[in-house]
Amino acid sequence: MLQEFANALSFIVLAAVLPVGILFVSKFLRPSYPYSGKLATYECGEDPVGSAFVMFNNRFYLVAIVFLVFDVEVALLFPIMRLFREAAINGGALPIFLLAFGFLFVLLVGLIYEWKKGDIDWVRDAIERKQALREDAAFKHRFENVKDS
Amino acid sequence: MFAGIAHNLTIYLAMSTVFFVFGLFTILTRRNAVGVFMGVELVLNAAAINFVAFYALKADSAQSSPWLDGQIFSLFIIVLAAIEAAVALAIVLRVFGAKKNIDPDQVMELRG
Amino acid sequence: MSLAEFLSGLNDFIPPNVPFFVFSIAAAVIVILGFAMPIGGICTYIERKVAADFQERIGPNRVGPFGILQFFADGIKMFLKEDTATKNADMFIYNLAPGLVTAGALGAFAAIPFSKYVIGADLDIGIFYVMALASLVSLGILLGAWSSENKWSLLGGMRGAAQIVSYEIPLGIALLSVVVVSGQMSMIKIVDGQAWLGSGSFWYIFHNPFLFLNFFVYFVAALAECNRTPFDLPEAESELVSGFNTEFSGMRFGLYALAEFADVIMFACVAAAIFLGGWHLPFVNIENIHLGWSLAGKSLDPLIQTLFMILIFLGKASVIVFVVMWLRWTLPRLRVDQLMDLCWKYLIPIAFFNLVGASLWVWIFKGQSMIELISGMMGAG
Amino acid sequence: MSFLDFFVVFCFLGGVVCSAVVALHPNILYAAVALIGSLLAVAGVYASLGADFLAAAQLIIYVGGVIVVILFAVMMSESIYKRRFLDGVKKMFLPTILSIALMLGMFKLLVSTNWGELRIPNYENTTIRIGQALTGPYALIFEYVAIVLLFGLIGAIVVARPNILKKDQDGGNS
Numbered sequence: 001m002l003q004e005f006a007n008a009l010s011f012i013v014l015a016a017v018l019p020v021g022i023l024f025v026s027k028f029l030r031p032s033y034p035y036s037g038k039l040a041t042y043e044c045g046e047d048p049v050g051s052a053f054v055m056f057n058n059r060f061y062l063v064a065i066v067f068l069v070f071d072v073e074v075a076l077l078f079p080i081m082r083l084f085r086e087a088a089i090n091g092g093a094l095p096i097f098l099l100a101f102g103f104l105f106v107l108l109v110g111l112i113y114e115w116k117k118g119d120i121d122w123v124r125d126a127i128e129r130k131q132a133l134r135e136d137a138a139f140k141h142r143f144e145n146v147k148d149s
Numbered sequence: 150m151f152a153g154i155a156h157n158l159t160i161y162l163a164m165s166t167v168f169f170v171f172g173l174f175t176i177l178t179r180r181n182a183v184g185v186f187m188g189v190e191l192v193l194n195a196a197a198i199n200f201v202a203f204y205a206l207k208a209d210s211a212q213s214s215p216w217l218d219g220q221i222f223s224l225f226i227i228v229l230a231a232i233e234a235a236v237a238l239a240i241v242l243r244v245f246g247a248k249k250n251i252d253p254d255q256v257m258e259l260r261g
Numbered sequence: 262m263s264l265a266e267f268l269s270g271l272n273d274f275i276p277p278n279v280p281f282f283v284f285s286i287a288a289a290v291i292v293i294l295g296f297a298m299p300i301g302g303i304c305t306y307i308e309r310k311v312a313a314d315f316q317e318r319i320g321p322n323r324v325g326p327f328g329i330l331q332f333f334a335d336g337i338k339m340f341l342k343e344d345t346a347t348k349n350a351d352m353f354i355y356n357l358a359p360g361l362v363t364a365g366a367l368g369a370f371a372a373i374p375f376s377k378y379v380i381g382a383d384l385d386i387g388i389f390y391v392m393a394l395a396s397l398v399s400l401g402i403l404l405g406a407w408s409s410e411n412k413w414s415l416l417g418g419m420r421g422a423a424q425i426v427s428y429e430i431p432l433g434i435a436l437l438s439v440v441v442v443s444g445q446m447s448m449i450k451i452v453d454g455q456a457w458l459g460s461g462s463f464w465y466i467f468h469n470p471f472l473f474l475n476f477f478v479y480f481v482a483a484l485a486e487c488n489r490t491p492f493d494l495p496e497a498e499s500e501l502v503s504g505f506n507t508e509f510s511g512m513r514f515g516l517y518a519l520a521e522f523a524d525v526i527m528f529a530c531v532a533a534a535i536f537l538g539g540w541h542l543p544f545v546n547i548e549n550i551h552l553g554w555s556l557a558g559k560s561l562d563p564l565i566q567t568l569f570m571i572l573i574f575l576g577k578a579s580v581i582v583f584v585v586m587w588l589r590w591t592l593p594r595l596r597v598d599q600l601m602d603l604c605w606k607y608l609i610p611i612a613f614f615n616l617v618g619a620s621l622w623v624w625i626f627k628g629q630s631m632i633e634l635i636s637g638m639m640g641a642g
Numbered sequence: 643m644s645f646l647d648f649f650v651v652f653c654f655l656g657g658v659v660c661s662a663v664v665a666l667h668p669n670i671l672y673a674a675v676a677l678i679g680s681l682l683a684v685a686g687v688y689a690s691l692g693a694d695f696l697a698a699a700q701l702i703i704y705v706g707g708v709i710v711v712i713l714f715a716v717m718m719s720e721s722i723y724k725r726r727f728l729d730g731v732k733k734m735f736l737p738t739i740l741s742i743a744l745m746l747g748m749f750k751l752l753v754s755t756n757w758g759e760l761r762i763p764n765y766e767n768t769t770i771r772i773g774q775a776l777t778g779p780y781a782l783i784f785e786y787v788a789i790v791l792l793f794g795l796i797g798a799i800v801v802a803r804p805n806i807l808k809k810d811q812d813g814g815n816s
Contacts, residue, residue, distance in 0.1 A: 003265060004382045005382075006281065006282045006645060007381055008368075008382035009285075009689075010285040010288070011289045011292070011370065012364055014286065014290065014293055014367075015366070015370075016364035018293070018294075018363065018367070019363045019516045020357070022512060023513065030341060030511065033343070060423045060714055061239075061242060062799060063423045064707075064710055064711045064714050065795070065798045065802060066427075067430065067707065067710075069231075069791050070430045070609070071396075071429065071430065071433070071702060071703060072228050074430060075228075075703055076224075076228065076776075078695075078769070079695065079769050079770075079772045081440050083773040083774065084624075085443070085623055086444055088628060095781070096777050099781055101620075102785055103788040106785075106792050107788060107795070108613060110792045110796060111605075111610075115605070115606065120601065120602075120605040121602070122597055122601045151648075152644075154651060157758075157759065158757035158758075158760050160650055160654055161650075163752060164657055164658070166745060167658050168680065170748075171661040171664065173741060174737055174738070175673075177736075178665070178734050178737050179670075181670050181719070182719075183670060187674065187712065188664075188665070190681075190708065191661055191664060191665075191680065198684060198687055202760075206757060216771065216775035217775055218775075220695070221776070221780055224772065227699060227700055228703065228787055229787070229790065231708055234708040236797050236798045236801070239798040239799075242715060242718060245718070282645045357675065384694065385769060386769055392698075393698045393701035393706070394701070396702055397705065397706070400713075404713070407713075419717075426706075
């Protein structure tokens, strides 16, 4: 069993070291004449303005959070699902079934919640429309000046 | 020189101690809230290493329980650290959105 | 029984008491340098030829007969081309990122079961190991995009990371449904469960209708995971110049292209192993093919059987790779929101439904597949 | 010096160096990359202690999830034109004293006690036993974790949700 770890580890190490090694070795074979034009960031010809960092919308961030939760769920379900077949064949599958799919259902509630709240919608106006409708219902006065802007 | 080091507990505990101390140091000195959070991650990993190492100490002897207690504990540490990451970094983002900087020392308006 | 054990078994060719990890490194070198990289290179050539046939043009035929050595020429060109980085690129992370991406893509070849005795690492957590390494790729892309200090590559990298990250969930659920049906996580045991010689459950794709649907969920998620065809948004040429690899040139770009292709091949091999029955053909039992040839006193039967198994397995994987190439020239690219909606609003609910369905099927029919039930009824009827 | 000893020592040294970089490096992004290294070292230690499922779970959840979220947060939480990430480590005198004292104390305690022989479980398949434990005595905790996950998910989303209508305060962020 320990040898299998050694095999897997040597695969990962070789796969990680190989490209960096190729890059390092090819550094000596390659010509290298860096002049300012070549080093400037590529912006279809214009000269770059401002830093590479631009404040993008945090849709990516919401996706990362929801991914984290569902990734944990999938990782936790693996050991339970592995026992399911033996339990199903020689009886006693009910507790495992209820446990696993209770876990799965609880998190499905989370998915349905954010689906309805429009958090996984990616298009800005779809989110704004949903949010505007919600705000409109709740705060009648505050909403007027936002509608026409 | 290191013969048989993998079979006694000192190296695992030394590693968890080093992780704990560096994690604590990060929490105390980082100016960026995300940096403080990385320190928390190191401290959690230190605790998880201890759980697995101490379970391995009594793995096959008589009084070890059939259920892999040590590994289950560190599995739950990993799971709950993931959730803590989601919530903590959402708060960090909100604080940054409102106050444009997330230095834990300067963002203190809530206090008193 | 992993490749390294097999190598250490040839004890009349090797000097005595060589430590074991030398064999595991040798096995890694054989599989990665012997299989993954050349096949990755050859596939770039085949893809260009296939694309040419789709568009009724000739495709590369200058280098070597029928242009076969084209990938070799590309490799040398990339090796010798200058690799420029932007002025204030973050050199350390810039060089680390391709390492992470290829570690994810090529490292997962350890779990690919080429035949019963030829597998990189016969881990007990085979499928879980493949998922673990697939998550490294998104990190590599994110860091590579960030360190190349270019707005376009940053946006492409963020999109790529968000896409790969969110498509990992349907991929994980599809693998989970296979684990429910097979009751095993080690790749070789999963493939062994798919033999059908009159009895036993046939390929898992035909095990039950839910798993059949989950195969296509897996296929779509794997396509998105490798940024292929309808999902190649991160390097959408028209919008983001060339996505996260805008600033990569020369060998660095070659590594990212190779890692992407190795990802495609790896996911095709995993699909061939867990859904299409690895080295099993329906009525043929590879074990009892005995040709009786022998070389230097040793019978060559096990070697021939292993070669047959590897050929059958690679045949199935190449069918899937061909379909991936075929899709590239037929389907248009999705918009970002369609892409994300497809994942969160369609693939994940379908995958969950199929997971519940598959486990109910296993529970009700005591783990028997459709084919067994039908043959049971026909036999009884 | 068997392969296992070499691997454990390698993971120990890699973990120490990476966590040192996480603690001391001024650039927050390098700290995040070093955190990846230390998490991989911890995964290596889990594997050498026989916990193969745990090592893979650590890779999937931590390296595949938490670090991606941390990187997104680091990239988003930088003000627009401050290009470098130098957040500078502030006054370090007192924390260094405390840390060194703590480390020496723990090492002394660690070396002095005799922990006895460590029997690494013979690397049999831990996934089955973890599955049996999760469906056995830890079943209630397993469901409780599901509820914690749900609350964490909804809480994080409500906090991180871009409230579009509050346009003035957020600037272009949401």
